[in-house]
Amino acid sequence: MLSIEHFYWLLAAFLLYAGWRNLRERRYAHAAFWSLIALLFAAGDTILTASKAGDALPSQVAGAGVIALALLATRMRREHIAEAPEAEREASAARLGHRLFVPALLIPLITVAVVLAGEHLALGATPLFGQGSLTLIGLALACAVSAVAAIAVTGQRPRQAADEGRRLLDTMGWAALLPLVLATLGGVFAASGVGEAVASIVSAVIPADSRLACVLAYGLGMVLFTVIMGNAFAAFPVMTAGIGLPLLIQQHGAEPAILGSIGMLTGYCGTLMTPMAANFNLVPAALLELDDPNAVIRAQIPTAIPLLLVNLALMYWLAFR
Structure with a gap:
């Protein structure tokens, strides 16, 4: 029986390999960074089980590991790998x-x-x-x-796949973790009540009984939060808890599946326009050795804005059928 844990262990093995290669090349910050992430992936199920049992120590150790990753990231430098x-x-x-x-x-x-x-x-x-x-x-x-x-x-050879994966991983550096970290940030925001705060603010600013106004607030809010946080996965739980669920789904009867899918795609329009999405917009510019670090964003804006308008129209026409 395959479970996600099996793939976490496989990913941990690859990250340990990347750490070992960096250790051999005396890139100690990189080696420690990838090895620590490997340990967190490998021990994730154990940490979760211990936390549910009331043992806070594994979670505290994992939290200390995350802080260590942030410190190590400041020591990582992008270098050319043959x-x-x-x-x-x-x-x-x-x-x-x-x-x-x-x-x-x-x-x-x-x-x-x-x-x-x-x-x-x-x-x-x-x-x-x-x-x-x-x-x-x-x-x-x-x-x-x-x-x-x-x-x-x-x-x-099979080792070539690991070597090329490691080369790409080191080229991206800490930015490779941004989707994971930002998605977690969105969950933290939702659990801490940011969604409820957004709902109260939006209800006070826009006419909550207007379906169009709520759709615009949800779609544009997805874009704005994505621009700020760099990832639609981080914006989605906040905006859905604050606007999508209470106003569009419960009050106006929107179809959750359609609203969620188009809402997420609307958030991706913000991903195309923000340097906070470093792994999507800044790392490619560095890999291509472009003179303008924002060249990728400039090229994507003419696509992002029309796509945003189309998504808003589709959300309004399809989510309430």
């Missing part, structure tokens, strides 16, 4: 042609297949997938299968 020569990479791309897209296309295909059929798959009387989000399990399985497919397509 890769295959450009001529060799161009020759490989010409040889492989469109087969290079096969591993990438497997990720969404396998993820969707697991989400749609996962709960019906079993080995005898044992379900194939264990407890947890089928979406996360499907995505993790898809990434693992895609890595194997990439090795088969390119004919490279």
